Amino acid sequence: MRNRNHSYLLVTGGAGYIGSHTVVELMEAGHNVLVLDNFSNSSRASIEGVRKICGKEPILIEGNIADEELLQNIFKEHRIDSVLHFAGLKSVADSVSQPLKYYIENVGSSLCLFDVMECNNVRKIIFSSSATVYEPAGEQPYSELSPTGPGNPYGKTKLCVEQILHGLAVANPNWEIGILRYFNPVGAHPSGLIGEDPKQYPNNLMPLVMQTAIGRRKKLEIYGDDYDTPDGTCIRDYIHVLDLARGHLLALEYLERHPGIHYWNLGTGKGISVKELVEQAKEITGTEIETQVVARRPGDSPIAIADPRKAKEELLWHPEYSLVNMCADHWNWQRHHPDGYQ
Numbered sequence: 250m251r252n253r254n255h256s257y258l259l260v261t262g263g264a265g266y267i268g269s270h271t272v273v274e275l276m277e278a279g280h281n282v283l284v285l286d287n288f289s290n291s292s293r294a295s296i297e298g299v300r301k302i303c304g305k306e307p308i309l310i311e312g313n314i315a316d317e318e319l320l321q322n323i324f325k326e327h328r329i330d331s332v333l334h335f336a337g338l339k340s341v342a343d344s345v346s347q348p349l350k351y352y353i354e355n356v357g358s359s360l361c362l363f364d365v366m367e368c369n370n371v372r373k374i375i376f377s378s379s380a381t382v383y384e385p386a387g388e389q390p391y392s393e394l395s396p397t398g399p400g401n402p403y404g405k406t407k408l409c410v411e412q413i414l415h416g417l418a419v420a421n422p423n424w425e426i427g428i429l430r431y432f433n434p435v436g437a438h439p440s441g442l443i444g445e446d447p448k449q450y451p452n453n454l455m456p457l458v459m460q461t462a463i464g465r466r467k468k469l470e471i472y473g474d475d476y477d478t479p480d481g482t483c484i485r486d487y488i489h490v491l492d493l494a495r496g497h498l499l500a501l502e503y504l505e506r507h508p509g510i511h512y513w514n515l516g517t518g519k520g521i522s523v524k525e526l527v528e529q530a531k532e533i534t535g536t537e538i539e540t541q542v543v544a545r546r547p548g549d550s551p552i553a554i555a556d557p558r559k560a561k562e563e564l565l566w567h568p569e570y571s572l573v574n575m576c577a578d579h580w581n582w583q584r585h586h587p588d589g590y591q
């Protein structure tokens with residue numbers, strides 16, 4: 250037995266983009282953190298970045314959350330208080346071509362985690378959900394009560410895990426569950442030591458914009474400029490990853506006082522179009538980001554904006570960072586790591 254004297258927060262997927270920023274936030278707030286990650290979409294270098302920022306590092310265990318024996322050992326050897334569950338796959342396009350893989354990785358692995366938590370009497374969890382759980386054509390902005398109805402397998406796996414957690418909360422009032430529905434996380438820690446480093450072709454706009462600005466891509470493809478929006482391009486709600494990370498800490502604190510299951514949107518409530526984001530990025534990076542309008546991407550909804558009032562009222566969470574900060578911090582990370590962590 251070791252480390253049973255201190256309690257730990259178990260962060261699954263803690264070496265990834267949002268996980269590593271949240272680990273910094275948690276450690277800076279004085280928590281002991283244990284990261285479990287299989288590095289399928291991340292590298293140890295992010296934890297090295299965390300160490301440089303915080304002056305100490307979390308316990309790092311390489312492994313899969315679907316490995317029940319490993320999970321049981323982790324819970325036996327460490328006093329785990331709560332789990333922050335980031336681990337999973339996140340590409341909408343891949344989920345369409347490989348739905349089974351997404352159900353196995355996102356739902357099957359989560360079942361294993363929840364089962365081991367229950368066995369070990371640990372029932373406090375924050376789950377990384379997504380705005381994709383809402384009906385794509387739903388009325389804007391989305392509140393937590395807006396109809397769900399994901400338009401792709403990725404969103405369906407997120408909703409499925411939400412529903413499993415809901416069932417656990419109904420069955421046992423001792424569960425304390427925070428479901429965070431992220432909108433579009435961007436930006437990086439201002440140190441430039443950690444940031445987003447997708448291993449495959451990026452799924453989302455900001456990494457593509459910044460990779461084009463740094464010269465890794467010749468031009469940025471804009472998927473459609475004939476949507477029913479003011480400039481014809483899709484509108485999203487971008488949120489700085491540090492604001493997002495702080496939301497996790499506040500949600501954990503809230504659960505101390507309010508057991509049960511709670512849902513919060515984490516977005517700014519402001520819509521930014523693709524063209525607006527590209528214009529802001531051109532100004533910040535001082536580069537000419539060449540764009541080319543191509544066909545719409547199937548499944549993209551014209552607008553997705555959060556109504557973040559519930560998080561503001563209940564968690565006292567207020568996004569602090571502007572679009573300028575988001576672009577500047579993402580660019581700072583990209584400039585320091587033109588090829589990611591390699």
Ligand SMILES: NC(=O)c1ccc[n+]([C@@H]2O[C@H](COP(=O)([O-])OP(=O)(O)OC[C@H]3O[C@@H](n4cnc5c(N)ncnc54)[C@H](O)[C@@H]3O)[C@@H](O)[C@H]2O)c1
Nearest residue numbers: 262265266267286287288289290291313314336337377379
């Ligand atoms: N980034 C976004 O735009 C966004 C938006 C909404 C929701 N989310 C969700 O937030 C979470 C974190 O997203 P991210 O952007 O940091 O992604 P990421 O890919 O950077 O991080 C996920 C981490 O989980 C690890 N991982 C994956 N499967 C694992 C497994 N079976 N066992 C152990 N580790 C595993 C990966 O190696 C990676 O480090 C994901 O669940 C994602 O679906 C992300």
